[in-house]
Amino acid sequence: MAVQFKMAIIRLVLDVLKTLRGPTIIDLAQKLTELDGITQVDIKVNEIDVETLTLTIIIEGSDIDFEKVKDLIESMGAVIHSIDEVRAVREGMSRS
Numbered sequence: 001m002a003v004q005f006k007m008a009i010i011r012l013v014l015d016v017l018k019t020l021r022g023p024t025i026i027d028l029a030q031k032l033t034e035l036d037g038i039t040q041v042d043i044k045v046n047e048i049d050v051e052t053l054t055l056t057i058i059i060e061g062s063d064i065d066f067e068k069v070k071d072l073i074e075s076m077g078a079v080i081h082s083i084d085e086v087r088a089v090r091e092g093m094s095r096s
Contacts, residue, residue, distance in 0.1 A: 006091045009064040013085035015057075016055040018078035024056065028076055035072065039065035042092075056084075 016027070025043045032041045038061040047054040055078075059069060070080060 007088045008062065008091050009066060009086060009088050010061060011087035012057075012059045012064055012066065012069065012083065012086065013058045013075075014055075014059070014069075014076050015081040015084055016073060017058050017081050018053045018055055018076070019054060020051055022077040025042075025053070028057075028078070031072055031076065032059060032069065035065065035068055037061045037065060038069075054081075061067070 018062075025045065029041045029043050032038055038059055040058075040060040042058040044056045044058075045053055046056055053059075057073075073080060
């Protein structure tokens, strides 16, 4: 039996720009924690501009789906400026 490995993202640190209008950072944190594989979300406001907030979002979990995170963030009027940190682990999966 061969063993395949899967990478699981367990921590992401994102630099995010969000408009002042629309959902709050509390709303954003709540929606992110509703995604499968996410157990904790921390959001810090680094800067407030005339129309935008600059945020650091730290997401932790057992298997974070980056595409779902990105889609959710964009649907809430924000955009990922950069990915500042990623922690991933290798998980073994059996294959017959």
